[in-house]
Amino acid sequence: MDNGEERAPELRTLRQKVEYMVEETFPGRKISGRFFADLVRERGGSLSHSYFSNILAGKVTQPSEEILKALGLGFGVDWRFFKEESEVVDDVVAGLQFLAKRRTGEISGLAGRGLGEDGLPPELLQFALSLLKDAEDRRPPAGNGQRG
DSSP states (O other), rough: OOOSSSOOOOOOSHHHHHOOOHHHEEEEOOHHHHHHHHHHHTTTOOOOOOHHHHHHTTSSSOHHHHHHHHHHHHHHGGGGGGTTTOHHHHHHHHHHHHHHHHHHHHSSSOOOOOOTTTTTHHHHHHHHHHHHHHHHHHHHOSSSSSOO
């Protein structure tokens, strides 16, 4: 059932989720456990650098809720993203895809009226991404001899 939308990566394990967040939050950078632990501490949480490294190594698979909240603080996302079978994974992924498209200039601006503190709801982000994908699908391929 391919409807032309970008497929979200399969994020089942804690390690996969944390690796994905590292790639999306710090694109092109290699971050240390110490750097991340310091970031969490600056944001009011607590996470040891060795524990973070153990998560990335796959040695920690079922951390406490406190650790999940620390991961959420460090990455700036809802901590429930890191829970098993999380219902917010798709929402976070859609938001990150949207932000990536803003960063690359594929989306230049967006205005919303009456938005609350939480910003755009995930459904609206997903809708915006689907509109962008539809526009890309209708665009002629590059290098076809047409001048623009």
